[in-house]
Amino acid sequence: MPTMSLQTLSLRTLLFLGLWHSGRRCLASAPELKAQPRNIAVIGAGIGGTAAAHYLRQEFGPGVKIDVFESDTVGGRLATVKIGDHEYETGGSVIHPLNLHMKHFIEKLGIPVRKEVPSRMAIFDGKEFVFEESDWFIINFFRMLWRYGFQFIRMQMWVESVLDKFMRIYQYQQFGYSFTSVERILHAMGSDGFLTLLNQTLEEAMMAEGFSQVFLNDIVTPITRVNYGQSVRINGFVGAVSLAGADSGLWAVDGGNKKVCSGLLYRSKSELIPARVTSIVFKVRPSKSGVSSSFYEVNYVDESGSAHSLYDIVVIATPLHQGKSDIAFSGFSPPIPTHYPGSYHQTVATLVHGKLNVSYLGSTGEASDFTVADVLTTDSKDSVIHSLSSLTPVHIPEGYQRNPGSHSHVWKIFSPHPLTKEHLKSIFLSYDSVSETKWLAYPTYRPLQRKTPPFILHDRLYYLNAIEWAASAMEMSAIAARNVALLAHHRWHEQVGKIDQEDLHTRLRGEL
Missing domain, CATH: 3.90.660 (Polyamine Oxidase; Chain A, domain 2)
Known part of the structure; x- marks a missing residue:
């Protein structure tokens, strides 16, 4: 790797220190926030799902109950x-x-x-x-x-x-900014250049740069x-x-990279539910006051048989693609596909x-x-x-x-x-x-012929693995987990100023 300039090294050092010292934003300093959600579900306990549980705890605090569903072993594609x-x-x-x-x-x-x-x-x-x-x-x-x-x-x-x-994404996330689509998060990092890379082959990109x-x-x-x-x-x-x-x-983790997943799960104080999720149903319930409330019913099968639980927010951290998942969606308008293309x-x-x-x-x-x-x-x-x-x-x-x-x-x-x-x-x-x-x-990577799957499947239903259609890596999953946790927090509390903001690099450059 070429030697980094002192300016670049300083920026990265500051970013890392900022990530290390940044914690959950203090709710006491934001009295306009409404009551926190009571129950959140995360489906999948790989690096994406366990990181999501960690960041959701960081954003929503100790009062929310977080359940993490996993039908196999904690770690997912990190295995030994x-x-x-x-x-x-x-x-x-x-x-x-x-x-x-x-x-x-x-x-x-x-x-x-x-x-x-x-x-x-x-x-x-x-x-x-x-x-x-x-x-x-x-x-x-x-x-x-x-x-x-x-x-x-x-x-x-x-x-x-x-x-x-x-x-740049670390700087944006340190300041609490989030994005509603993979294209928007890539544009925030690399402007049109990253979107161009996404829509051409590596061969085309490198030959255009003069490589033989x-x-x-x-x-x-x-x-x-x-x-x-x-x-x-x-x-x-x-x-x-x-x-x-x-x-x-x-580098790698002593004892296996999957230890990060089990560690994050423990640190997030989430409950692991060893079960296979079969469907998610959108439910609307009237109340005595006449104001209806809505929930997501997560149906699953464990060793005891079929069961279900209700959640205010659901994060799907497993691929919704053929051969990877068969979660059915019911009660949604417009309908949510069981499998996305690709x-x-x-x-x-x-x-x-x-x-x-x-x-x-x-x-x-x-x-x-x-x-x-x-x-x-x-x-x-x-x-x-x-x-x-x-x-x-x-x-x-x-x-x-x-x-x-x-x-x-x-x-x-x-x-x-x-x-x-x-x-x-x-x-x-x-x-x-x-x-x-x-x-x-x-x-299977090709230049995109269509948009990537969305991060937001429904009002409070999120899809973390959309990021994989740009690139699949442990860090990409962690970035998506942070983004989805921020997105869920900001949309729950209607903080639209922290979502899809343009030109963040210029606006935040002087704040480091």
Whole structure:
């Protein structure tokens, strides 16, 4: 990553300190606020749902009851699996150093960052390595310079320029501003530039910036394949997020990233309801005074059978798309669809404890000399996998070191389809454990042909996962959770001045 200017570093430091010290706005200083809601439901206990519970508690205070529904395990797409004596990440695994909400969470929860284990990367075209990282920065620099000129440095600068605009969202949220749509939140961050990225491919965006097709094929495509299982024909915004995921300084949570979810759930003092939500019904009830009141009836199935509860506010933090959810909506005008257009992309994560066949990767050297830990792949008919990585446990034992290729250890393979026994036999000389997880992990990304799903489905019914159609990442879910909590608070108390305000960057620039 290019060195940040002192001005940029100062801005980011102030933003982080502002996030750290900012708390729930004091209701006593706002006597015009009406009574708080009594009951709030959050559907989904992944990073989005648990962050939403945290921020809803922050906004609405200790008096409101918050129920979090989860039909599976807390953590959602942040998950681990045990192999031998250790646990390993199977879902979302890395966090960017500028993801300030995730940083804030672990500081608040007192969870340490996982110890870093050095690793080397290579890019595989299905037959051989087209690039292999050295332990020496200067050697990597000249290899890149020889083959691609200054395009790698220019790519880092381009991503940095996107990140600098992206960082504005923390300032807006620190001051309590919220947005009613994904397009509005992106426009507030990056003006028309982010919306343009959303509506063109990464390939189009980068070629317009002067990057060559060879550089896109050899360097950019392997990054989008390992992060999103897709090519450079994804939209430009998620493409920039993907390239940021190749930055230095990436980190993870000691004990597994899912610990953030369980920690936020506990800290929010929410009640976890292990149940599958089947429908949400809008109910209007008359009162003795003649003024009717409205509620959302959440119907669900748990181990005891069918049940329902009434809520003033509902936040849906699970994708409303085919294969991800079947929540039915009743009593709404206009009607709310059970599924929105678009589909989620399948990525299969296969964890194998075995001895790698280094010749599969085109290596002719001794396996004991093979120390590459992360293999990315080009978009080639000869590549049946998207990536191959030597995994470290979610908790790094004292004195832990990566084994060379001649030893058995745990590898994670991302592929578009389940691996056959023939595939495994070609990749490994021997193996004794295989764990396969099929993820519908993120949307199938294309430049948008339509608007993203709305954050507001109904008066007090919100949809957090709309943000994923711009980009899917832990921090994107946390940003959406903060936005939805602010939106729910402001709309409940009719504080329209905090919603969809234009030109916030200019207006707030002098307030930091």
